[in-house]
Amino acid sequence: MTRHPLALGTAALLLVATGAGGAAVATHLLADEAAPTSSAATTQVPTTPEVPATPYVRRQSYVPGATGRDTADATDEQSTGVVEISSTLTNGTSAGTGLVLDSDGTIVTNHHVVEGATAIEVTVVTTGRTYTARYVGANATTDVAVLQLEDASGLTPVELSDTAAAVGDEITSVGDAGGDGGSLTASPGTVAALHDDITVESTDGSPGGTALTDLIRMDAYVVPGDSGGAVLDADGEVVGMNVAASSGSSDVTGYAIPVATVERVVAQIESGDTGSGVELGYDGYLGVALDPSAGAPLVAEVTHSSAAASAGIAAGDTITRVDGTAVGTTDELRAAISAHAAGDRVTVTWTTATGSTESATVTLGEAPVS
Numbered sequence: 299m300t301r302h303p304l305a306l307g308t309a310a311l312l313l314v315a316t317g318a319g320g321a322a323v324a325t326h327l328l329a330d331e332a333a334p335t336s337s338a339a340t341t342q343v344p345t346t347p348e349v350p351a352t353p354y355v356r357r358q359s360y361v362p363g364a365t366g367r368d369t370a371d372a373t374d375e376q377s378t379g380v381v382e383i384s385s386t387l388t389n390g391t392s393a394g395t396g397l398v399l400d401s402d403g404t405i406v407t408n409h410h411v412v413e414g415a416t417a418i419e420v421t422v423v424t425t426g427r428t429y430t431a432r433y434v435g436a437n438a439t440t441d442v443a444v445l446q447l448e449d450a451s452g453l454t455p456v457e458l459s460d461t462a463a464a465v466g467d468e469i470t471s472v473g474d475a476g477g478d479g480g481s482l483t484a485s486p487g488t489v490a491a492l493h494d495d496i497t498v499e500s501t502d503g504s505p506g507g508t509a510l511t512d513l514i515r516m517d518a519y520v521v522p523g524d525s526g527g528a529v530l531d532a533d534g535e536v537v538g539m540n541v542a543a544s545s546g547s548s549d550v551t552g553y554a555i556p557v558a559t560v561e562r563v564v565a566q567i568e569s570g571d572t573g574s575g576v577e578l579g580y581d582g583y584l585g586v587a588l589d590p591s592a593g594a595p596l597v598a599e600v601t602h603s604s605a606a607a608s609a610g611i612a613a614g615d616t617i618t619r620v621d622g623t624a625v626g627t628t629d630e631l632r633a634a635i636s637a638h639a640a641g642d643r644v645t646v647t648w649t650t651a652t653g654s655t656e657s658a659t660v661t662l663g664e665a666p667v668s
Contacts, residue, residue, distance in 0.1 A: 369519055372472050372482035377423045379456030380482055380528055382474045383407055383431070383445075385415035388666060393477030395527035396420065396445065397536065399564065403429065403450025406564055407526030408541055408555075409436040409443040415667045420447055423482055424454070433667050435567040435578035441510055441541055442555065442563040443667075456528060458557050459535035463489045463514050471518040471552055473527025473540055482527075487518025487552070496542060496553060513553045514538045520552035529554045582638035582662030584646070586611060588628050595631040597648075606646075609658035614651035621645050640664040 372380075379398040383405075384391060394411030398404070405420060412418055418431040429447040436443035447453075463469065467489045475483035494515045497508065516529065520543045529538035538554030566576050585604020589596040595617040600606045611617070617625060620634035621644050638644055640662055647657040 369475075369483055369485045372484040374424060375534060376470065376472050376484050376528075376530060377482050378454055380423055380472055381405060382421045382423060382479055382482075383411055383526065384419045384421075385412050385667075386417040387414045388416060393474060393479075393523055394525040395473040395482075395523065395540065397526070397528055397539065398422070398453050398455045400455050401451060401453050403447030403453055404434075404564075404568075405431065405445040405447060406539070406560055407443055407445065408539070409438045409441045411526050412436075412443055412445065412667050413438075416664075418445060418667075420445065421479070422453060433580060435576060436667075437563045437566070437575045438508075438577070439510075439575040440555065440559060440563050442539075442560055442567075444564055444567045457535045458561065459531055459533070459537045461531075461537070462556060462558060463492070463529070463531065463537040465489050465492060467537075468532050469516060469518060469537065470530045471516065471520045471524060471527065471540055471554075472530060473520065473524030475521045475523050477523030483524075485519040485552075487516050489514060490517045490551070491515040494553065510541065510553075510555075512556065512559065513541065514556055516552040516554060518552045519550050521550075524552075577668070580640040580664040581636050581668055582640050582642050582644070583665035584635050584660075585663060586617070588631070590628075593627060595625055595628050605660035605662050609646060609660045610656065611646070611648055611658075612651070615648045615656075617646060617648045618655075619645075619647035619657075622647075635662070636665075638662055 381396045381398060383394045383396050385393075392411065392415075394407060396405045396407035396411070399406055412433060415433070418433065419428055420431045421428045429450050431445040431447050434444040434446050469487055469489055471485045471487065472482050492514060494513045495509060495511045496513060497510075514529065514537070520540055524540045524543070527540040528536045529540060531537045537557050539557070539560050540552065541555050542553040544551040563576070566574060567578065570578060572578060583604065585601035585606040586597050587599040587601075589598040597606075597611060597613055597615045597617065599613055600611055617631055619625060620631065623634060625631040625634050635644075642662050643659055644662060645657060645659045647655065649655055
């Protein structure tokens with residue numbers, strides 16, 4: 299097994315609808331440079347938060363009309379307040395969409411769009427300007443995440459509807475279809491159902507899954523890259539945020555998170571409320587990969603310029619304590635480090651390959667978005 303500072307498989311996840319109208323197979327709407335695979339997640343770095351497998355779909359150009367659906371480039375009005383998101387991952391890049399919430403650059407998107415990101419860039423479609431984004435927090439259960447653009451001002455936000463979507467409403471799904479940047483794509487349709495529940499399952503048959511509940515089901519053509527995009531009502535106001543779509547059939551069904559849910563989760567994140575599944579900011583990152591065949595935390599590789607590197611930890615060393623508490627297994631080391639936020643100072647003790655004991659106090663870096 300190849301050992302990396304963050305070794306991840308790329309299991310494609312499926313969403314199985316359990317709402318009215320029977321089961322359907324769906325995928326997250328994430329465009330990514332990593333090739334699709336059905337493998338399960340491999341060994342995680344014990345010193346970073348465990349990142350669930352996310353769907354990886356090869357980025358591709360999207361050709362409106364290729365499926366026979368009535369899609370077109372989004373108008374300037376439909377594009378107002380919508381952004382394109384590009385995330386640098388440890389094993390590639392991903393692309394999705396997001397919504398501007400205020401003039402100072404607060405962005406909401408799907409958690410799975412930025413999950414695993416080590417760097418995030420956001421482009422405001424109507425101006426073409428690109429910003430560096432910081433991860434503020436998320437609720438992975440509802441698949442809602444908040445970002446903050448650096449040095450942003452004067453942005454035009456989307457208009458959020460005060461009225462919930464209703465069955466039969468005409469809507470338009472807007473997003474970065476295909477994840478290829480440039481103009482957004484608008485796909486008109488109708489609201490087919492409300493309060494749908496779908497479950498994320500792996501195509502390799504791994505047990506378990508992640509549930510998304512109380513979603514809007516849409517008869518609208520949405521594709522990878524649209525995740526985090528706007529679902530607009532007839533007045534051009536946002537009634538939902540794209541999150542998933544069916545796969546395995548040309549008759550595509552889209553799913554969106556209701557705007558009321560999005561607003562509720564954003565308010566929790568901005569208030570610093572860590573209840574109800576909300577997690578804030580970046581976890582701490584030590585920067586080591588451990589030997590998966592060893593029971594103890596045996597270092598196999600050290601990330602360049604990481605906290606571990608600054609301490610002098612090297613491959614072949616065994617980490618034994620964090621802040622004086624013994625860590626005898628990889629799980630214990632993982633728990634000890636992930637209990638700290640980025641920027642925290644911790645004291646790490648280790649035994650070198652030659653048998654001597656060393657100790658150093660380090661400042662933890664930023665782990666990939668978890």
